[in-house]
Amino acid sequence: MHFSKKCSVFKVVLGALVLVALLQLIYLSFLSKLHGKQQRYRYSELFGRSGKKNVPPEKNSRKERLRYSLSTGGIFDASGQYRVYKNLIKSDFFNNQKPGADASSPHLTLATHTSINNLHHLDSLLERWQNPLSVAIFAHGQDVKFATALVYALSIFCPQIQALVDFHLVCHSGEIANFPEQDREQFAGLEDCDSVFARLEMHRDRYQNYAIGGNGNVSYPNNLLRNVARGGTDANYILVIDIDMVPSADLHQQFLALVTRRKPATDEVFVLPAFEIRHMRKMPATKSELVQLYQVGEVRPFYEELCPRCQAPTNYSQWVNRHSGASGPLDVAYTLSWVDPWEPFYIGSRTVPLYDESFKQYGFNRISQACELHVAGYRFSVLNSAFVVHKGFKVQGDFHSRKDEENRKNRLLFRSFKEGLKTKYPTSPRRC
Numbered sequence: 439m440h441f442s443k444k445c446s447v448f449k450v451v452l453g454a455l456v457l458v459a460l461l462q463l464i465y466l467s468f469l470s471k472l473h474g475k476q477q478r479y480r481y482s483e484l485f486g487r488s489g490k491k492n493v494p495p496e497k498n499s500r501k502e503r504l505r506y507s508l509s510t511g512g513i514f515d516a517s518g519q520y521r522v523y524k525n526l527i528k529s530d531f532f533n534n535q536k537p538g539a540d541a542s543s544p545h546l547t548l549a550t551h552t553s554i555n556n557l558h559h560l561d562s563l564l565e566r567w568q569n570p571l572s573v574a575i576f577a578h579g580q581d582v583k584f585a586t587a588l589v590y591a592l593s594i595f596c597p598q599i600q601a602l603v604d605f606h607l608v609c610h611s612g613e614i615a616n617f618p619e620q621d622r623e624q625f626a627g628l629e630d631c632d633s634v635f636a637r638l639e640m641h642r643d644r645y646q647n648y649a650i651g652g653n654g655n656v657s658y659p660n661n662l663l664r665n666v667a668r669g670g671t672d673a674n675y676i677l678v679i680d681i682d683m684v685p686s687a688d689l690h691q692q693f694l695a696l697v698t699r700r701k702p703a704t705d706e707v708f709v710l711p712a713f714e715i716r717h718m719r720k721m722p723a724t725k726s727e728l729v730q731l732y733q734v735g736e737v738r739p740f741y742e743e744l745c746p747r748c749q750a751p752t753n754y755s756q757w758v759n760r761h762s763g764a765s766g767p768l769d770v771a772y773t774l775s776w777v778d779p780w781e782p783f784y785i786g787s788r789t790v791p792l793y794d795e796s797f798k799q800y801g802f803n804r805i806s807q808a809c810e811l812h813v814a815g816y817r818f819s820v821l822n823s824a825f826v827v828h829k830g831f832k833v834q835g836d837f838h839s840r841k842d843e844e845n846r847k848n849r850l851l852f853r854s855f856k857e858g859l860k861t862k863y864p865t866s867p868r869r870c
Contacts, residue, residue: 500600503528504590505617512607512615515662516795520608522666523615526586527593527605531570544697546690546785547572547673551663552681554581555645557588558638559681559829564598566721569690573681574606574667578613578656586615587624588638596631606666608659648799648838661793661803668792677710677785683826685710687723692768692824693785700769707786707811708770709820711752712740714828725823729758737827744832748805751780752820760822771822776812778870781805783826784818794855800837801845802852809852809870813859 504527512523547570552559554577564571577585589605607615618624628634650656664678675697677685693708702708713728715721716736722728731737741748751774760771781804791810797803811818830836856870 500527500593501590504593508586508615508617514611515608515659519611520659520662521611521613522662523607524666524670525604526607526615527589527603529570529602529604530600531602544675544694545570545673546675546677546693547671548685549664549667549671549676549678550574550681551576551660551667553577553650553658554585554588554638555642556681557585558635558642560592560599560603561635562721562829563681563684564602566684566687566723567690568598569602570671570673571603572606572667572670573603574608574663574670576608576650576658576663578609578650582607582609582613582615583618584624584641587618588634590618591625591628591634592631595628595634599631604670606670608663608666648841648844657798659795659798661797661807662795664793665795668788671788674788675785676788676790677783679783679826680828682830683712683783683828684721685827686725686728686823686825689768689824693821696768696821699767702787703817704787704789705814705816706819707784707790707816708824709752709774709782709784709818711754711757711820711825712749712783712828713737713825714740714742714831717830721827721829725825728825728827732758738831740828741832744834745779748779748781751777752782757820757822766823768824769822770819772820774818774820776808776816776818778809779805781808782818790816796851796855797848799844799848800841801848802855803848806852806855809856810859810862813863813866813868813870815866815868 507523507526510523512521514520515522548563548567549572550563551574554575557573557575560571560573575585575589585607589607592599592603593605594600609615628637648658650658668676668678675693677689679685689710713732714737715731719731719736722731722737728737739746739749739752739754753772753774757771791807791814793803793807794810797806859866859870
């Protein structure tokens, strides 16, 4: 009798365990189907389904625009070393302008460049800028496929990027970008804008600085990328900065108000003093915030440790102590002539001379362009309250091993570049 009761209890417990196991299997099956349905929906967002009612037409048209851009095969740069896919992804900004809007009214675009491992910086840059952006991306090897897939995903899942960002892709001439529909593993787990940037964050440490490729032997064509980003916009004013820099808040609106109020001269560019901020510090939005951080050493002039002479002509003490621009309208604080080796960041018209594309990797790529502006007769007007800030202090140990070798090579190139300017501007009394 006692044994029979134990057996009955055992059967009840066993039955309960079986029931729980069945319920778990049903639940897991339900989750699997739900996940599959979500993934199919995400893929339909990315690739579209012809004939399906639930696919918004703008998603399909975005896909077709990308497919067309890739089908052209891109164009070769002047050297024949690189293939350029201009407007790989095109924003809706100019398409959404109101009918009858004055096409001659001033427009300002921020142009930037990056390798795929730094594209995650686009998130914070766009958060601050919130206006048209032109981004040129360099990709090599398998990163060509990754870059194509991820910028497409950004254009699908990120409304602000759809509205404001134009993407251009540069790779070696022997490499070809393809539509990513056959590489859906690139999109696994991507469900929204945050998840795309999280994927880009995972890619950020694959190589250091300009050390691209297995042995760091792939040259990063920074000046070609700057020109591609510049040429990818119809704006009449352009600010060119690196993607890990951030401009002061409201610069777009303030600058357009300035050039509406005061028509710039054709030979004038507008300099934004450049700073770098200690890692983990919040980016300053206004001059007042920046000056406070500057006074306690949390912000310092850009390249202060590596090349103080490269930014010293900006005259930081005069700019910082000039309080008139802290709360008033954006205006010119003072005007400077270029001196070697100044490499200012500035807003200029689209007619400003392009960057010399023979400069790659580290050294003299921006100095050479500023030098040409000087020889061509430009003057440098420093804005009273606008600025740009680089994320993190630039220190010697953060650079790749070939930096000094590249700098020496580009120094020799710079000498021949300056000789070429004498022929290009034979009547100019200015020299670098």
